[in-house]
Amino acid sequence: MDLLDSGHEVTVLDDLSLGFEKNVDVRAKFIRGSILSEQDLKTAFSTGPDAVIHLAAWKAAGESMVHPEKYSINNIMGTLKLLMAMVDSGVQKIIFSSSAAVYGYPEYLPIDEKHRTDPINYYGYTKLAIEDNLRWYSRLKGISFVALRYFNAAGY
Template structure:
């Protein structure tokens, strides 16, 4: 039996494919390659196509014996979601509806969903708990929450059990050095900092240094991408054991400030990283950290690469070896 990974040519998806390969799973990948990279797929059977294409998706299920799905395929740029929400509802929500209907039609009853801690919006408390209110402040987070709710009702109506994983910032690269982070445009802090170290950006902008934190800059939760991949694999195991649907936060257990990220990147790269202070961005909370106590207890998930130095070092190894991303060196 195979695991279907949608968006498996993307950043976190490709690392999850690698984790599945390492334990001998049969893997089927669906990716439209709008953001994903064929070169990031280290194995398995890759289908290039869109979840919203009913005939294509039905073909994938008919040609393979699939017993579980890991769902990454989605647009994920917060800023873009606010200027073009229709794109996010059509791709994220409608795409997920098509996937769930295809699963139901073909008798596949397990799905692990790559969600986001953006479903919470402005946190009521830190660290954020799974029982905290979900009031997204952007269209991206709203569509992810809608996708979760859809899975809940498909579970009620059709017995499709799900595990939804909510997390903030993935970073780092695979230990093999073969795959890493290559987005266009790049919006994540660590790769942007490393692009500045490589001279690909004139500086790194820091948006606000007057927050109520130790050094005045925002604090965020960073998790090594391979630790995230491990959590998705453990979630598949939970569903295969026949356990109920569940929602889990994934967090490092501690937060790191923007200044900390830049300072450690300077030490790791031994490069100058110019900084320009900018005004605060609207809607940026001072501290965002997710509690992962429940995932640790129920999934048995334990981050193995939780030191920020190690996370940034693995990212630097990828970016310095692949300064122009996949297939462009």
């Protein structure tokens, strides 16, 4: 983790539904919990973060078409709860792990940020909905954000 190597304190909030605690650097403070839990978010924000790097999401495109409610609850509602906790804690900066799935089928290559967004699966829709929420929280609450639209994430 470059943040740790640079001397920053890092807190990781993860429910481990898609990961393993052994993958968390021992120098980071680890909280096993969920972004859906207001108490877990309070615990995480009690460490006094300067910013949030938001990586939590269900991410299986095929499954999202069968269980859209699971993706709405975890991805969209979880992020909304995270944003509310940020506002309550006075944290104004977030880096969001979005996805190239927001684009859908490419109309031209290479795809750039001006490309039309038209997700072809519910997972992509949730990422786009979160980006919309981030834009609104920026306007309404002063949250600064960056959304990174990855084309191929590593691991599962």
